[in-house]
Amino acid sequence: MDSSAPVRFLKGHGTENDFVIIPDPDGTLDPSPEAVARLCDRRAGIGGDGLLRVVRSAVHPEARGMADEAEWFMDYRNADGSVAEMCGNGVRVFARHLQRAGLAGAGDLAVATRAGVRRVHLAKDGDVTVHMGAARLPAGADPSVTVTVGGRDWPARNVSMGNPHAVAFVDDLDHAGDLLTAPAVTPAEAYPEGVNVEFVVDRGRRHVALRVHERGSGETRSCGTGACAVMVAAARRDGVDPATEGVPVSYTVDVPGGRLVITEHPDGGVEMTGPAVIVAEGTIDPDWFAAPGKGGHSNE
Numbered sequence: 063m064d065s066s067a068p069v070r071f072l073k074g075h076g077t078e079n080d081f082v083i084i085p086d087p088d089g090t091l092d093p094s095p096e097a098v099a100r101l102c103d104r105r106a107g108i109g110g111d112g113l114l115r116v117v118r119s120a121v122h123p124e125a126r127g128m129a130d131e132a133e134w135f136m137d138y139r140n141a142d143g144s145v146a147e148m149c150g151n152g153v154r155v156f157a158r159h160l161q162r163a164g165l166a167g168a169g170d171l172a173v174a175t176r177a178g179v180r181r182v183h184l185a186k187d188g189d190v191t192v193h194m195g196a197a198r199l200p201a202g203a204d205p206s207v208t209v210t211v212g213g214r215d216w217p218a219r220n221v222s223m224g225n226p227h228a229v230a231f232v233d234d235l236d237h238a239g240d241l242l243t244a245p246a247v248t249p250a251e252a253y254p255e256g257v258n259v260e261f262v263v264d265r266g267r268r269h270v271a272l273r274v275h276e277r278g279s280g281e282t283r284s285c286g287t288g289a290c291a292v293m294v295a296a297a298r299r300d301g302v303d304p305a306t307e308g309v310p311v312s313y314t315v316d317v318p319g320g321r322l323v324i325t326e327h328p329d330g331g332v333e334m335t336g337p338a339v340i341v342a343e344g345t346i347d348p349d350w351f352a353a354p355g356k357g358g359h360s361n362e
């Protein structure tokens with residue numbers, strides 16, 4: 063990479079889960095965890111809940127094996143610079159960027175992620191649907207972990223959507239407090255890699271609302287994988303399993319930043335539909351990108 067060249071970025075969001083997008087087709091940038099945290103800083107950087115690096119699968123060691131199926135790899139990082147397996151809102155925004163940049167047409171697209179290839183359907187100006195794979199409930203359907211926040215405990219379900227979630231049904235979303243600090247989840251051994259925590263209330267038949275504290279990002283306005291985990295946990299709590307009923311089941315999941323519709327199919331596949339928006343693009347000062355404490359970023 064020419065280290066004096068400005069670094070291109072875009073900013074986008076899906077139900078207000080917001081991301082810095084760095085197009086890096088040849089995989090030459092690979093920002094350090096510290097650089098990711100600076101980019102995602104809302105005061106000293108561009109600001110975002112996470113970073114989506116857009117890399118050709120063929121040049122990324124974690125994605126090479128998926129290159130025949132999916133040309134592009136979503137290298138997702140949390141706002142603190144940590145790596146995560148999957149980001150549901152992120153993959154919709156990633157697909158919207160590819161479409162907008164002329165790198166993918168309207169219709170169907172495959173995206174490589176650390177959780178495997180995800181199939182995406184995007185309409186030119188409409189919502190984006192992602193096939194998120196099957197949920198895994200490692201400890202079965204019953205609540206198996208405990209979430210503690212603000213001195214209160216709630217039983218929670220352990221659900222994996224490629225990344226780890228603890229889903230707690232509560233009486234009132236305000237009971238979760240300010241969520242500035244991460245809720246404690248026990249037993250800690252259930253989540254050796256950390257956990258995203260969702261607090262959920264009912265809004266009606268097959269309609270719930272959530273707040274989320276994300277591993278590596280804090281409280282966010284939405285979490286796509288979290289909404290999928292919540293849908294499956296809510297369905298099991300309600301005694302609903304598409305695998306036994308033989309028909310797909312959909313739940314509406316309200317998040318602080320909007321609304322997602324989640325459908326679980328009889329084969330276990332979970333599908334998420336929601337918006338994806340690109341709001342800005344510009345360039346980053348190459349000195350600032352390369353080293354802390356220098357320069358600033360300038361929009362084109």
Ligand SMILES: N[C@@H](CCC[C@H](N)C(=O)O)C(=O)O
Nearest residue numbers: 146149150151225285286287
């Ligand atoms: N906001 C994302 C999830 C991002 C990753 C998560 N913080 C983790 O560490 O697992 C989503 O929309 O799914």
